[in-house]
Amino acid sequence: MPTSPHAGARPSIAIVGAGPSGCYTAQFLRKDWPDAEITVFDRHEEPFGLLRYGVAPDHLGTKALAKQLVRIFDRSGVRFVGGVEVGRTMTLADLRSRYDAVVLATGLWGDRRLPGFHPEESATDPVGLYGAGRITRMINAHPGRESADVRLGERTVIVGLGNVAIDLVRLLLTPPESLTEIGVPDDAVAALGHHETRTIDVVGRSSASEAKFDAAMVRELARFTDVAFTSDMPDAADAADPRVAAVRELTSLPSPAAPARRVRFHFGWTPARLEADHRVRTSVFRDVEGTRRDLRLDTDSVITAVGFTESGQDAVRCSELRSATSDLDRGVLDSGLYSVGWCRRGPVGTIPANRSDAKIVAATITADLVARSSATGSAA
Amino acid sequence: MKFQIIYGTESGNAETVADDLVDEFDGDVEIEATDMTDVTLEELDPSTFLLVICSTHGDGGMPASAVPFAQLLDDEQPDLTGLRYAVFGLGDSSYETYSRGSEHIDVRLQNLGATRVGDYGRHDAADGSLPNESALEWAHEIIAAVAVEVPAR
Numbered sequence: 001m002p003t004s005p006h007a008g009a010r011p012s013i014a015i016v017g018a019g020p021s022g023c024y025t026a027q028f029l030r031k032d033w034p035d036a037e038i039t040v041f042d043r044h045e046e047p048f049g050l051l052r053y054g055v056a057p058d059h060l061g062t063k064a065l066a067k068q069l070v071r072i073f074d075r076s077g078v079r080f081v082g083g084v085e086v087g088r089t090m091t092l093a094d095l096r097s098r099y100d101a102v103v104l105a106t107g108l109w110g111d112r113r114l115p116g117f118h119p120e121e122s123a124t125d126p127v128g129l130y131g132a133g134r135i136t137r138m139i140n141a142h143p144g145r146e147s148a149d150v151r152l153g154e155r156t157v158i159v160g161l162g163n164v165a166i167d168l169v170r171l172l173l174t175p176p177e178s179l180t181e182i183g184v185p186d187d188a189v190a191a192l193g194h195h196e197t198r199t200i201d202v203v204g205r206s207s208a209s210e211a212k213f214d215a216a217m218v219r220e221l222a223r224f225t226d227v228a229f230t231s232d233m234p235d236a237a238d239a240a241d242p243r244v245a246a247v248r249e250l251t252s253l254p255s256p257a258a259p260a261r262r263v264r265f266h267f268g269w270t271p272a273r274l275e276a277d278h279r280v281r282t283s284v285f286r287d288v289e290g291t292r293r294d295l296r297l298d299t300d301s302v303i304t305a306v307g308f309t310e311s312g313q314d315a316v317r318c319s320e321l322r323s324a325t326s327d328l329d330r331g332v333l334d335s336g337l338y339s340v341g342w343c344r345r346g347p348v349g350t351i352p353a354n355r356s357d358a359k360i361v362a363a364t365i366t367a368d369l370v371a372r373s374s375a376t377g378s379a380a
Numbered sequence: 381m382k383f384q385i386i387y388g389t390e391s392g393n394a395e396t397v398a399d400d401l402v403d404e405f406d407g408d409v410e411i412e413a414t415d416m417t418d419v420t421l422e423e424l425d426p427s428t429f430l431l432v433i434c435s436t437h438g439d440g441g442m443p444a445s446a447v448p449f450a451q452l453l454d455d456e457q458p459d460l461t462g463l464r465y466a467v468f469g470l471g472d473s474s475y476e477t478y479s480r481g482s483e484h485i486d487v488r489l490q491n492l493g494a495t496r497v498g499d500y501g502r503h504d505a506a507d508g509s510l511p512n513e514s515a516l517e518w519a520h521e522i523i524a525a526v527a528v529e530v531p532a533r
Contacts, residue, residue, distance in 0.1 A: 060508035061472035067510045352390040
């Protein structure tokens with residue numbers, strides 16, 4: 001290996017959050033500082049955050065990234081300390097006093113609430129309304145899952161047209177025995193419900209060409225040959241667009257003779273309101289163009305997959321640590337305090353995008369540590 | 381003969397493969413690894429043997445770090461006659477475009493006169509395995525064959 005210019009120097013660096021962003025940051029910092037003391041903390045006992053609790057368990061190729069990332073703990077001498085929640089188990093101030101640099105890589109795991117669908121923060125959600133993050137964590141055996149409160153029935157509405165929405169469609173169509181095979185816990189399998197008859201409506205504001213999902217994700221659904229796929233995409237939709245082409249391909253497959261399971265894609269609908277008593281009853285959507293009549297979908301379960309935000313349960317919030325001296329483009333929150341990944345940029349971009357992010361922030365930290373050690377004359 | 385690994389990566393897997401190859405062969409042969417983004421035309425010299433490790437992004441596209449390299453080749457159209465290389469592609473056969481990312485680099489190198497030798501290595505991530513082991517096997521065969529031609533001094 002090429003020798004790092006900093007071999008011999010031993011700064012100490014704490015990373016809070018062992019998801020992809022935190023692990024990538026540790027990986028890049030280790031390349032710069034072969035002798036540094038690098039510790040990654042996580043509130044969970046196990047590392048890898050979103051990779052473990054967010055990525056769909058049937059996407060083995062993506063899940064395998066964990067095997068790459070675990071090498072930083074197994075081989076590169078980076079320490080993992082699980083079960084420690086900064087802000088609760090120990091204070092952020094305490095951590096900062098003990099390490100030369102502290103990096104917040106806490107991600108964003110709270111489900112964004114949908115006005116009109118979710119009641120005010122203080123009120124209780126109706127039975128049958130769930131955030132997508134809550135469902136994917138449950139499917140991924142998150143220790144804090146409250147699966148007893150989750151029951152998906154025969155008519156599920158998924159709000160959102162991103163990859164998370166498509167993940168949910170696929171997992172809801174997957175037979176229970178296959179779910180068990182890929183490690184979905186029994187309580188989660190029961191909560192997802194196994195219904196001979198099932199209708200899933202996927203509804204969002206975007207047109208197919210504006211949708212956030214990847215075309216490959218839609219094409220993957222074609223393997224469910226017993227399912228009738230339909231969409232309200234206009235015939236005039238741009239056939240050259242890969243998403244439009246993928247939806248058209250999927251919905252032109254020969255429909256099974258008597259389909260008991262249906263997936264219907266609805267494009268160009270703004271979520272208006274959720275009619276509910278103690279349970280969800282009807283989801284109502286308004287046409288973005290204002291030309292079609294309202295879309296009313298009677299439902300027993302609604303999953304909102306409309307993005308992520310800071311959770312009310314977060315002990316440390318990046319948003320509250322930003323100040324006039326922060327330089328977020330470089331990942332600097334304060335002197336010796338950094339942020340990376342979704343915690344820095346917000347909930348956009350895939351795992352590889354967060355690797356690029358980690359590279360930038362690791363470079364910032366290295367530059368700052370070098371500047372600081374030469375300023376104090378303690379450079380090796 | 382010097383071995384130059386160039387890797388194109390999106391989520392870091394190709395980079396760990398490159399790191400492992402350097403760890404494995406360093407000392408036996410002259411070998412180093414560079415991100416494709418940082419490769420210069422001077423490094424594409426017939427006196428070095430090129431080991432191309434490249435993943436696939438999304439729908440059969442190139443990974444982010446390979447894009448600037450492909451652009452450099454397209455813009456400069458260097459004459460690569462005499463340059464020899466081998467390719468190891470990473471991909472996921474859950475997608476129809478399995479392992480196509482590396483092929484974008486392969487076709488460019490060939491069109492510019494370089495010669496691919498040995499097996500076209502490929503790793504399929506669909507079963508959740510890491511590419512590192514199979515890449516090591518692939519590299520052992522390539523390096524053994526090539527290093528024999530011109531003994532290291």
